[in-house]
Amino acid sequence: MGRNRLVETFSTIVGIDSVSKNEGKVHEHLIQVFESLGLEVTEDQSKKQTGLGGNNIIATLYGTKEVKPLFFSCHTDTVTPGIGIEVEEREGILYSKGETILAADDKAGIAIMVESIQRILEEGIETGILEFVLSPGEEIGLIGAEALDIHLLESDIGYVLDNGGPVGKSIVASPTLYMYEVVIHGKAAHAGLEPEKGISTVHILAEALKDIKTGRLDEETTANIGQIHGGDATNVVMDHLNLKGEVRSISKAKADQLIEEMKQAFTTAAEKFGGTVEINVELKATGFRLLEDEPVITLLKEAVGTIGRDYQSEVSGGGSDANVFNAKGKRVTNVSIGYDKIHTIDECIPVAEMEKAVQLVLALVQHSPKKE
Secondary structure (H helix, E strand, C coil): CHHHHHHHHHHHHHCCCCECCCCHHHHHHHHHHHHHCCCEEEECCCHHHHCCCCCCEEEEEECCCCECCEEEEEECCECCCCCCCCEEEECCEEEECCCCCCCHHHHHHHHHHHHHHHHHHHHCCCCCEEEEEEECCCCCCCHHHHHCCHHHCCCCEEEEEEECCCECEEEEEECEEEEEEEEEECECCECCCCHHHCECHHHHHHHHHCCCCCEEEECCEEEEEEEEEECCCCCECCCEEEEEEEEEECCHHHHHHHHHHHHHHHHHHHHHHCCEEEEEEEEEECCEECCCCCHHHHHHHHHHHHCCCCCEEEECCCCCHHHHHHHCCCEEEEEECCCECCCCCCCEEEHHHHHHHHHHHHHHHHCCCECC
16 A cells, blocks of 8 residues: 555646646645644745745644754756656656656655655554655755754754665765856957957957866865856957856865966956956855764664665755755765656656655654663
8 A cells, every 4th residue: 555655646746747947736735634634734925035935844743752953845847848747657667747846855755755744643653753754845955954943943953855866875065156157248349340449358358268177176165167158259359258157065165275376367357458257156055964973874774674675875066955954064964765867857766665665754853862
């Protein structure tokens, strides 16, 4: 019964479209689900601030066991193409029937949450306080989690159910991510008749690039320039140029240094040729690194062992809501729930891995340490 119900729950949630900024309908459904299970549901008022389709949701199960509270987190939005998703099972693996994503990222995590709660209630499993957090807008910049008032959570440690690969893996480090845009202003002139009267933004860019590092810089740091646009015609000295890039590092200090080097390089180059620059930098995620002996990891290792898997730690090059929670003072790791090939129409997830993820959640709940 549990397996079939898990697949049915997943298929139902997937069938409710929730591409980023349009999470309202799936939030309405999930609130009804959690309330029907007897949990206390709280919504913040963050969508007024974020412009997303829903608020953050916290559903709380008030167990009476004298152990430390835990929270579990998933995001409710999906990438495109995510309209009209239908699920089909082939040889124990779930796929999308059509030319859409499957949305196992992260609706498999939500289904695992719901099934775990159902089994806790049916099997009479004793728990402490369990908090289940559902956040919109993750796929477009961790927006929902960023807007969450962290004081609404009683738990100090938590587990984001939103990583690919077999159950047993955990992200213990994730980078600080800066995204930046540079607008270079020069001076137009006819490129054939009087180019010397112009100020070429190409010259400014070329000069700046001499002092800007890109690529893999070390084992925990990368930098990239991904977009360059400029100019109006081949016979005009390019007088405007837009550039977009990013910097990622597990070490925030390294990321900060690279951003300062980038700013200085463009400013100096513009001054050399008589142009100007506008530079806008956004901090998209703050990095974290968890130690192997921290409570959030020691509990996870124990739980993974009890379900017959080997624990594996992973350093990620990307961000998740775990970045936000750690930046806000919680200790949180992002655990694998089995999905593969996310953000593509080939996305899939084995039902057996979803079942194993439910076992992991239950093991975490049952091995939660006593209150000090």
